[in-house]
Amino acid sequence: MAxxxxxxxxxxAIVPRPDAIASYPKLPENNFIDGLVWSKLKKLNILPSxxxxxxxxxxxxxLDIIGTLPTAAEARRFLSxxxxxxxxxxxxxxLSRPEYADFWALKWADLLRVERQALGHKRAYxxxxxLRDSLAADKxxxxxxxxxxxxxxPLDQVGPANFYKVVPKAGEAASTLAQVFLGVRIACAECHHxxxxxxxxxDYFGMQAxxxxxxVKNVGxxxxxxxxxxxxxxxxxxxxxxVAHALGTAMPKEAPEGDRRTILAAWLTAGDNSxxxxxxxxxxxxxxxxxxxVEPVDDVRATNPPTNPELLDALAKQxxxxxxxxxxxxxxxxxxxxxxxxxxxxxxxxxxxxxYSRALFRRVDAEVLLDMVSGVTGVPEKFAGLPPGxxxxxxxxSKVPHYFLKVFGRPMRVTACECERNQAPSVSQVLHLLxxxxxxxxxSHEGGAVARLEKSLRSDDALVDEMYLTFYSRFPxxxxxxxxxxxxxxxxxxxxxxxxxxxxxLLNSLEFVFNH
Numbered sequence: 279m280a281x282x283x284x285x286x287x288x289x290x291a292i293v294p295r296p297d298a299i300a301s302y303p304k305l306p307e308n309n310f311i312d313g314l315v316w317s318k319l320k321k322l323n324i325l326p327s328x329x330x331x332x333x334x335x336x337x338x339x340x341l342d343i344i345g346t347l348p349t350a351a352e353a354r355r356f357l358s359x360x361x362x363x364x365x366x367x368x369x370x371x372x373l374s375r376p377e378y379a380d381f382w383a384l385k386w387a388d389l390l391r392v393e394r395q396a397l398g399h400k401r402a403y404x405x406x407x408x409l410r411d412s413l414a415a416d417k418x419x420x421x422x423x424x425x426x427x428x429x430x431x432p433l434d435q436v437g438p439a440n441f442y443k444v445v446p447k448a449g450e451a452a453s454t455l456a457q458v459f460l461g462v463r464i465a466c467a468e469c470h471h472x473x474x475x476x477x478x479x480x481d482y483f484g485m486q487a488x489x490x491x492x493x494v495k496n497v498g499x500x501x502x503x504x505x506x507x508x509x510x511x512x513x514x515x516x517x518x519x520x521v522a523h524a525l526g527t528a529m530p531k532e533a534p535e536g537d538r539r540t541i542l543a544a545w546l547t548a549g550d551n552s553x554x555x556x557x558x559x560x561x562x563x564x565x566x567x568x569x570x571x572v573e574p575v576d577d578v579r580a581t582n583p584p585t586n587p588e589l590l591d592a593l594a595k596q597x598x599x600x601x602x603x604x605x606x607x608x609x610x611x612x613x614x615x616x617x618x619x620x621x622x623x624x625x626x627x628x629x630x631x632x633x634y635s636r637a638l639f640r641r642v643d644a645e646v647l648l649d650m651v652s653g654v655t656g657v658p659e660k661f662a663g664l665p666p667g668x669x670x671x672x673x674x675x676s677k678v679p680h681y682f683l684k685v686f687g688r689p690m691r692v693t694a695c696e697c698e699r700n701q702a703p704s705v706s707q708v709l710h711l712l713x714x715x716x717x718x719x720x721x722s723h724e725g726g727a728v729a730r731l732e733k734s735l736r737s738d739d740a741l742v743d744e745m746y747l748t749f750y751s752r753f754p755x756x757x758x759x760x761x762x763x764x765x766x767x768x769x770x771x772x773x774x775x776x777x778x779x780x781x782x783x784l785l786n787s788l789e790f791v792f793n794h
Contacts, residue, residue, distance in 0.1 A: 333752030345381035406674035408437025461557035461578035487522035568638035644686035645670035656727030
């Protein structure tokens with residue numbers, strides 16, 4: 279990177295592995311994604327890992343699309359299916375399930391700050407409900423964004439209007455929306471020129487000016503979002519008037535008539551906006567592959583270039599061509615050969631962390647892990663203030679008290695940064711899974727899965743199969759089967775206790791806790 283007088287530029291170089299591959303093989307391609315990744319790997323003298331087996335793919339795609347483990351019956355059915363194209367069919371099935379909207383509404387609620395403490399119960403739920411209904415209806419992404427940016431009306435009736443109640447300051451609204459929908463951080467330009475990008479104070483206040491007309495007022499029967507007036511924005515150092523203008527565009531001479539946000543929304547969601555589509559596909563790519571093409575995903579700038587620019591451009595172009603259809607984007611990623619690679623490295627890619635030559639081990643979200651524990655034990659969690667039957671991925675309120683969710687990094691939704699969700703491992707997490715009375719109670723519950731399986735399956739062989747399918751979505755290896763059956767048979771009078779201990783060990787393994 280070189281910087282001078284407020285301008286920055288970069289130089290990039292590819293440094294391949296020193297051991298050239300004399301005869302690089304022809305690799306299989308499921309869609310356009312694969313060829314662009316293989317081309318980069320060939321330049322780097324890296325071979326991709328083999329394809330993941332059906333069990334790994336099954337578990338991975340369930341967790342990535344619906345945040346839910348497959349049941350033992352679902353795993354058995356998929357593993358026994360020998361028909362061609364079954365992986366693509368499974369992706370379609372998952373995208374049509376209600377858990378899809380639950381899971382992705384949770385992720386968008388984090389970014390768009392669905393916060394009960396700031397909004398109150400009724401309005402926070404209206405905001406969340408709008409998000410979930412939009413995803414369930416497969417609403418185009420550009421339409422969702424326009425509805426947020428231009429929202430107006432009673433807060434308890436117009437869900438997206440609540441964004442401006444959570445983020446009431448014009449400058450904060452501008453920087454938050456830029457970070458969420460463009461991946462561009464402009465907050466530091468409020469006080470000074472961005473040190474690693476081209477954004478100036480004029481750019482910041484040009485974006486802020488789009489939101490200075492917005493106010494939340496009490497209209498007798500509750501709060502409503504209203505747009506009125508023609509307030510001016512002044513540059514804090516020069517005192518000059520800054521007219522509303524989008525990032526990277528020329529400032530007009532006069533302020534536009536009416537709601538300025540309509541101009542911003544049209545620019546923001548335009549098919550030729552180089553940031554808009556690229557930001558979204560980068561976020562989704564990071565979710566499915568474990569690392570964004572631009573990383574961090576919400577720090578897009580010239581001095582933080584993508585690892586594979588051609589792939590990022592191709593994904594964005596296809597997303598626009600598909601009219602901003604989120605499900606089509608997910609299907610393209612999930613059916614690619616790249617997504618379906620194994621986590622097992624080879625001699626050429628064992629040190630590769632950014633070129634997608636192998637699948638990466640990934641931590642699952644706190645809510646997903648809690649649902650996994652409840653699902654495999656067959657004992658649902660009961661959340662304070664909510665009726666029985668609610669799953670963790672359905673929690674629209676991030677302030678529902680729960681120790682497990684806190685320990686495993688649930689965000690508090692006080693910023694729009696992806697970094698709020700803490701994915702770092704900790705000793706507290708390990709100790710909780712090993713020793714928590716709440717988890718032991720689920721494992722030993724009389725109405726739980728372990729008790730039911732132990733009673734109904736008198737064959738130790740069948741019991742071991744069912745437990746491995748339940749926890750790992752696969753059948754045990756020969757060695758695992760022999761060890762588990764030997765453990766169950768040591769004391770026939772303690773078979774139930776042995777089954778609980780086996781379940782406890784499966785639950786505390788890396789294979790269970792990680793997505794792989």
